[in-house]
Amino acid sequence: MISLLSRFKRCMSKGLTLGLVFGAIGTVSASGADHGEAGFNPSEFIIHHIQDAHEIHLIGDVHIPLPVIAYAPESGQFDIFLSSALHHGAHLGSSGLWYTMDHGKLAAHDHDPTGHDHSAHDHGDDHAEEDHAGHDHEAHHAGGVEIVDLSITKSIFGMLLMMGLVLVLFASAGRGYAKRKGQAPKGLQNALEPMVLFIRDEVAIPSIGRKKADRYLPFLLTVFFFIFFSNLLGLIPFIGGFNITGTLGITAVLATLVFVITTVSGNKHYWSHILWPAGVPLPIKFILVPIEIASIFIKPFVLMVRLTANITAGHIIILAFTSLIFILGEQFGGGVGIGTGVFSTLFMIFMYMIEFLVAFLQAYVFTLLAALYFGEATHEAHH
Amino acid sequence: MELAMILLESMNQGLAGLGAGVAAIGAGIGVGRIGGSALEAMARQPEMSGDLRANMIVAAALVEGVALFAVIVCLLVVFA
Numbered sequence A: 001m002i003s004l005l006s007r008f009k010r011c012m013s014k015g016l017t018l019g020l021v022f023g024a025i026g027t028v029s030a031s032g033a034d035h036g037e038a039g040f041n042p043s044e045f046i047i048h049h050i051q052d053a054h055e056i057h058l059i060g061d062v063h064i065p066l067p068v069i070a071y072a073p074e075s076g077q078f079d080i081f082l083s084s085a086l087h088h089g090a091h092l093g094s095s096g097l098w099y100t101m102d103h104g105k106l107a108a109h110d111h112d113p114t115g116h117d118h119s120a121h122d123h124g125d126d127h128a129e130e131d132h133a134g135h136d137h138e139a140h141h142a143g144g145v146e147i148v149d150l151s152i153t154k155s156i157f158g159m160l161l162m163m164g165l166v167l168v169l170f171a172s173a174g175r176g177y178a179k180r181k182g183q184a185p186k187g188l189q190n191a192l193e194p195m196v197l198f199i200r201d202e203v204a205i206p207s208i209g210r211k212k213a214d215r216y217l218p219f220l221l222t223v224f225f226f227i228f229f230s231n232l233l234g235l236i237p238f239i240g241g242f243n244i245t246g247t248l249g250i251t252a253v254l255a256t257l258v259f260v261i262t263t264v265s266g267n268k269h270y271w272s273h274i275l276w277p278a279g280v281p282l283p284i285k286f287i288l289v290p291i292e293i294a295s296i297f298i299k300p301f302v303l304m305v306r307l308t309a310n311i312t313a314g315h316i317i318i319l320a321f322t323s324l325i326f327i328l329g330e331q332f333g334g335g336v337g338i339g340t341g342v343f344s345t346l347f348m349i350f351m352y353m354i355e356f357l358v359a360f361l362q363a364y365v366f367t368l369l370a371a372l373y374f375g376e377a378t379h380e381a382h383h
Numbered sequence B: 001m002e003l004a005m006i007l008l009e010s011m012n013q014g015l016a017g018l019g020a021g022v023a024a025i026g027a028g029i030g031v032g033r034i035g036g037s038a039l040e041a042m043a044r045q046p047e048m049s050g051d052l053r054a055n056m057i058v059a060a061a062l063v064e065g066v067a068l069f070a071v072i073v074c075l076l077v078v079f080a
Helices: A002-035 A044-051 A122-130 A135-140 A154-179 A188-208 A213-235 A246-265 A268-275 A280-334 A332-377 B003-008 B013-045 B047-079
Strands: A054-057 A063-065 A067-072 A076-082 A098-102 A105-109
Touching: A044 A280, A054 A154, A063 A280, A067 A105, A154 A188, A154 A213, A188 A213, A188 A332, A213 A246, A213 A280, A213 A332, A246 A280, A246 A332, A268 A280, A280 A332, A280 B047, A332 B047, B003 B013, B013 B047
Parallel strands: none
Antiparallel strands: A054 A063, A067 A076, A098 A105
16 A cells, blocks of 8 residues: 555656646747747757857847957958947947948948938948848948958857856966965865866876976866867857857867967977888878878868867757757647657757767867877887 | 759758768768777776777767768858
8 A cells, every 4th residue: 555655656746747847848839939920940040049149149139249349451440339239220330330230240331221321322322222131242342341350259258258267267276286285185176186187197198298298288288178168168058059169260279279389399200200201112202291291281170170060060959959849839739849849858958968978078089189299299209 | 844943953952961961871880880899899808998988989079070071061051
């Protein structure tokens, strides 16, 4: 009899949780199905969450505007203003240029392209009014000004956040070590020490050798923790969807740094291996040397693409499972939406676990390969 | 004739999807082989399991990287 009661209680608790899940998903799917102005467009939804933006879009209509910094090479002037000014039509900057935002791309004109203002240029106004619905290429040509977009976008803001975080964490841990010389580590040091030792003992020293590893260790540690924390930040939902390491620009810089350090610290042995490989017959040298020279550039490029592609693909998968709920809900009605919601959410949780692994793994692989390239470059001749 | 025109217009995106699928086949085969040989080696020598597991994961990440190149190229075809 006791077992019957406990079984009943367990069934009830399971049913309750399932009911809560149904209810939550149901409300979400119901609101989602009515939300889209023209239905739910999954590719637009996914692209919007992957791409960089000039604001942080939290929920619905809540945006955190970010500063737009535009530099016009012609006049040499900077214009700085918050991106919330671009929500309603064009914005007149302090240097006299009009700024518009089209599909997330900043453009500058020397007159107001929306034509709502009392502008003297009829020519440009007509063009703008005609094709304002689509891409305003014509309006761009009629009075468009070249600008360099140096804004603090979402990814840059996230990057600065991560830089600050890494700096603060390690500065405080370092101070802790200096203060408590010879004593057991306390607090934050406990969390960071295993990872730092892991990078030093499993990645840097085996690849570079004990003698020279200390020279490259600061860079390797910085790169590892920056990429790791940036990947993790991209996984946190509801704070605006950061995609820092999925931005080609940021990974390009990391890869360029690896390239520069490898090239600068390459010793004679390294270059002789590339330009005049030993023990290879002459005809094959003609094929091998161009390939080796190309690989100097290809290896960092591959590092960049690997990191970007892995992180972006992870974000796309999670977003695709989310949009599956809304697609099916719209297509077949609310009930299917709810049912899909349950399974999609469970699968999404599973994918999230995989994404945690990928976040660490990609940081580790980037650091490992960078250490391998440094080791190659500084390898002493011993044959 | 018109059918051919319709097909040609949207062929880009269809082929891009096909390309991404073929890339997935490559990734599946590659990582499957890595996992298979790692398991075999772990069965032969259980005390080396930790070492083998770490190396297997690194190799899998590198192979996945190559497959994701193809995915990026397909995405570029569709969206640019």
